[in-house]
Amino acid sequence: MQPISELFAADPPLAAYDVVVPCYNRAHSVADAVESVLAQDPAPARVIIVDDGSSDDSAAVIAALERQYPDRVEAVLLPRNGGASNARNAGAARARSDWIAFLDSDDLWLPGAARALLSAAASTTTDIVVGHFARVEADGIAQAPECHWDGGCIRTALASGGVIGPSWAIVRRTAVFAVNGFDPSFRNCNDWDFYTRVAAAGGRFTRIEAVVALYRTVAGDRLVNDSAAGAINAQRVLAHPYFADA
Template identity: 35%
Template sequence: MISAVIPAYNRARTIGRAIDSIVAQTRAVDEILIVDDASTDDLAAALEPYDETVRLVRHEKNRGASAARNTGIAEAKGDMIAFLDSDDVWTPEKIARQMDFMAEAEVSASCTNFKVIPPGEESGKPAWRPYDEILDLTDLVWGCYVSPGSTLLCRRSVLQKVSGYDVSFPRYEDWDLLVRMVRQEGKIGFLNEPLATVYLGTHLSPEAAEGGLERMEAKHWNELAGDGFGSRFQSALAFNLASVRRLEGDYGSMLLELARCYWLYPIGNWPLRVILRDRFRRR
């Protein structure tokens, strides 16, 4: 049994297209669970056409996306859980392709590739990810680049074993989750097909992002350094901090963090390759 879980906060405008993309699956899910994280817009009205299609659980107070996903994990009836953010969509064959892939790869959790649509644009292109079919710590130490909020399909028991999302993270909670999952399972599958469309947000908090990176370092540094990933992890933190500085408009600090990222791990630094690849593609 497959449960689709959508956490929602003030997404009355977009949640319909998310639900429609689940309904359109060639392999039907058994349950669509909406977790309303105390929305203040008219989300209830947006859900009225789907009364017979979805099950709604509501938080009385806003608790954040991690807590909403944890509620979805606890409330879901399925032994498999597929996450979808309330402003994103799946392609019709997403669940069918991913379930077949997981059976072939013998994995209990997997993510897929996806298309990225920047703010204000209507079309996008698939993300470039240099991954094999199996993700391990060598991949995940660099960060969370598989958009699990809209691509993760996982056995509920695995999510329960790792105690779900860590609600202490203001950002980068997905990165933390996947690192803990791969330690639990040894591997996570990656299907390199763009089976979701991710609409990038416009209101990202630099303070929350910086706090998330600090929490990530405090929680995972000892284990990752002990596994021999210390330089890569520090380089990854610098790369993500460069993104925060860009959000703040501090381009001098951004360049310094990118330089630190390269200095810490110059060979095999694939996030830097993404920047160069995207830059030359635009020319």
Template identity: 45%
Template sequence: MKISPPPAVTVVVIGFDDVSHVADAVRSALAQGPAVTEVIAVDDCSTDGSGALLHELATHERRLTVVHREHNSGGCGTPRNDGLARASSPYVMFLDSDDELPPGAVDALLGAARRHGAEVAAGLCVRRELPSGRETPWQPELYAEPSVVTHPARRRRLVHDTLCVNKLYRTDFLRGHGIRFPDGRFVYEDFVFTARVLAAGPRMALVPDPVYVWHVRRSADRLSLSLDRARIDNWQARLDAHRTAVDILLGAEQKRLARAARAHFLDHSLRMYARELDLRDPEYRTEWWTRTRTYLKTFDTADFELAPAPGRVVGRIVQATEEPCDLPRVKELAARPARLLPPYAYAPDGTPAWSAELPQVTLDHLLHRPVHLLPVAVEGELRPGPRGTRLSLVMHELYGRVADAGPRMMDVELVDRECGGVVQRRTAAVTAQPEQQWAATVPLDLSALGRAGTWDIRIRLHFADGSHRDTTAHAVNRPDLLRRVAVPSRRHGVLLAQPYATHSGALALRTAPGLRGVVSVVRRRAGRLLH
């Protein structure tokens, strides 16, 4: 029989104008059981009735305390600090009003903290896309198995997990080291708080259990601060938070952690924003480029060398020019997985280089990089038609590495973006083409798709030397290829199919089956024309 730990945890829930979700968040904390001594809900001066709803919940639950702020703080840090100041339990956790704690989260973290005498216990956060419900683990490599880290410097990857909400903290540890969140409107306050925690050198217990569900609502009327990336202010806030976090680590003489944080910036933040640059206007791009160059001047060679190659190269390109350049190719290299599109240039000394214009950005690492990590470029053309759907794929040579490996087969998977399930698999032989290219053609049965949806195309390249590379296809950007086509369907009579390019340039597919789907698409198009 499982015995729950004695009461020991305060859960601080923060919210602003989130009346639709805050009650679910609070209930998920209370449902953790007797280990939760109190839940402190801090309402950041909401105007939508959130405060009244919390007050009503508190009349029926003695463990719930509601704190009403008189002035909106503009961010997440101040209300969390308010809750932390009032926490009376030996341990504390943080929860946002639009997220939730899964069953057993507190017991898993509290048990690990006590068992190993840890000041901090951390577990797996799951990003749940809504409304689809598709889940993606956050930093799963850190939480693959139970472990104890006696000092954060012994596991530099800890700087990758900048979240504060998937962790349990000993309250006296935070207070004893004066660890707080930045006050006011400070976006990415987690970066700074987490750096302060790591700089204090806690003993940490890591558990593989899911302990936090991060709800991602990309279609919400008001995006979360971290998802609202369309303005340059958001990028500047990220730069400021990251710079502050690195300074904190350096101030605590945690140079290895600071270097790991900079390398992670290149691999994560830089790549994420770089692949969205073509969505922004020219003014944004110029300003982004200038501010990024300024920040990258604080990095040294060792910071770059520690970063995975795609982010390192993107950073070098930004450093090498004063104005945005070659953005279509930069976007593809910043994608996950990375794709290096032609042309393939050489520096004067024969070293592979980014371009003839930027020979100083060398790519010599490609000459010895393992095949399964090469940014091989595959271009895809998806042609839905009344006699069937054909996916044509062309793979480019990459400084002799593809030919050396010997391409043989391509596996193609059609993946339901909503649930992540594979709905079709096909395999085709690769044939050599002129100009150092290899081609494969794969038939797809779109008529078998059972509903309207979005479908990603994943590819596995097989080589004669036994290696393989998982990638996606670059969408050839031609109007005749990226257009909506009506095709016959055995199940629905008719199916609207539209190949399109994702934000990172990958080929994907949208479908709307049946007469109802056709009418829906026509109405949406008419609505856009009217507005």
């Protein structure tokens, strides 16, 4: 007879995950981003913070976080600015868990984000889990939840634009390396290009209803801030053969 303790056993443990936080001139916000993931249940196996050659005090803040959390935080200080793709790849190369989250250094994970994303990963056969986010402008007030993918055909969604953001998604580690990570030649639209290439390679996407992140437009330089280059890179993404019949 099966023991009662087994009949009422807790759900199996969720998969381990690492969080990569690329940072460029975000000394005033990167600690908040890191604290928001360290507070998750389950907590990440490792938070890998990559300073992308910042000219402010970001490197010092990141090094201090590593000293404060020596068993949980790893600081990667790049000697020069190489762009968001390069920073994310540098962090992913140090990840060891089955799942990787890419949280921008000006965004925050909400309480319960990790559990919501990983529960979907455990209950479905998927490579990328996408949640909702709430936009926070200068007034500090979270707006209505958003998710620019309706959960339908992912190719149709990606053909309409960059509908998934790294801060509100989690990616299977093998899917990241199957497409060689983020393309450093994209100084912007790099996340849109990344998800397109994962989808083209057969990656499976799942959407959940949970609001998992705050997308903050805090003051300071962005990892990417060039609208002219953005228009060019958008055309590069849309030229991918994956969209030929979309």
